[in-house]
Each structure stands twice: as structure tokens, then as C-alpha cells.
Amino acid sequence: MLMTDLLRVPAHLLPLVQSLQHAADGRSPVDPATLSGLCPVPQDFQHPSLVHGQRHVARVMVHAFRLLQATGLREHTGALWAAVYLHDLARTHDGVCHRHGADAWTRFEQEAGLREALAPAGLGEDQWRGVKTAVTWHCKWRELPDADPHLVLARLLKDADGLDRVRIRDLDLSYLRFRQTTRMEGFSWALHDYSLTVPEGPELFGRLWAWTLARALRA
Numbered sequence: 001m002l003m004t005d006l007l008r009v010p011a012h013l014l015p016l017v018q019s020l021q022h023a024a025d026g027r028s029p030v031d032p033a034t035l036s037g038l039c040p041v042p043q044d045f046q047h048p049s050l051v052h053g054q055r056h057v058a059r060v061m062v063h064a065f066r067l068l069q070a071t072g073l074r075e076h077t078g079a080l081w082a083a084v085y086l087h088d089l090a091r092t093h094d095g096v097c098h099r100h101g102a103d104a105w106t107r108f109e110q111e112a113g114l115r116e117a118l119a120p121a122g123l124g125e126d127q128w129r130g131v132k133t134a135v136t137w138h139c140k141w142r143e144l145p146d147a148d149p150h151l152v153l154a155r156l157l158k159d160a161d162g163l164d165r166v167r168i169r170d171l172d173l174s175y176l177r178f179r180q181t182t183r184m185e186g187f188s189w190a191l192h193d194y195s196l197t198v199p200e201g202p203e204l205f206g207r208l209w210a211w212t213l214a215r216a217l218r219a
Ligand SMILES: [Fe+2]
Pocket: 052, 056, 060, 087, 088, 161
């Protein structure tokens, strides 16, 4: 990884990016306890749920960082982290819903706690516009127009979210947008199955991450 790549990663997300990079060389993994603030906890969700609740968002977060690593699109690290964190917080039910993305952004604007949680991303105005676009569009029935300046971020969120469709046995690889994502189906099943053995709570994401690194080490 180039030094200039790392300069574009917010400091609080560096342990994730570096540990994924180093896992393949067998270097020491990150301490899961240090990752507890990186994912929302069950109380943050308007509608705590097995389908769209903390386990889902924690898995999507893992997919997002693996996808950033696979595509090399590291300049989107902070914005994608914030978008994954927010995207399902305002769901009120598990059915088809085209508005919970926009509602999540409204919550972000109205709740100081959420803005504080995501402040470490250190995003500029245009990057926040990207997060708003990606979160708002992730649940619309049509894709964001190709000409939109935030298309890449929106597509990264959709693919990371899409990979977790294994949980409802509805992953169709032909809907995925990056060829790198289409190679991650097997991992997604394995992560899903492992995540069901971990209790929800502040430690959940750190445990999924430690499992991801251990698996990368074995690969
Ligand atoms: Fe989602």
C-alpha cells in the first residue's frame, strides 16, 4: 500500500485498513476491543431487527472494508464508513422501504450523538454530500444516475449491502456493480454464519473483524 493511500484514510480507521493489509503476512492483528465505536449498537436502531439490525450493519461494514481493499478505492474509506454506519438506522420495519435512507440522513442532521459518532471521519462538505447521496439512494428502486459525482461511493455501499443478501438467501451476483464483489459470495456466507454465534453489543464488530483477519491469515 502506498503511503499516499494511507494519508487519505481517517486516523481512527487506519487500524482496520492496516490490519487487513497485514493479515496476509501474518503480522499481529488489531485488538477487537479498540473497534467498538466503529459500528452502531442495537439501541441506535429505530427498529432493532435480525434482518436489518446491528449484525447486518456489522457484516456490511466488514464487506465495505474488504471491498475498499480489493478495489483500491481507499479515498472513499471515511465516507463509506459513515454511509454504512448510517444506512439502516431509520428503518421502521423489515419490508420493502424506499425512504429509510433519506430518513437516516434526517436523523443524522437532527441528532448530535450521531454527528459526534461520525465526526472522526473528518469529512469535508462534498464528502458529506456523498454520504447523503449514497445513504438516500441505497434503498431506492432505481440506481443513482451515472453522471452523479458520488456514483462510486453509492455503488460501494450498494455492493457491500448487497453481499449481505445471503442472509435472506437472495444474493444475485448479476446485480453487483464491481467485479471484485462478485468473488466475495463464499466469504459472505461464512461471515453470516459466524456472526450468528456472536451476541449483539459493542463487541460484535470487533469480533467479526478478528474472525475476518484470522480467515485471511489461513487463506
Ligand atoms: Fe443494509
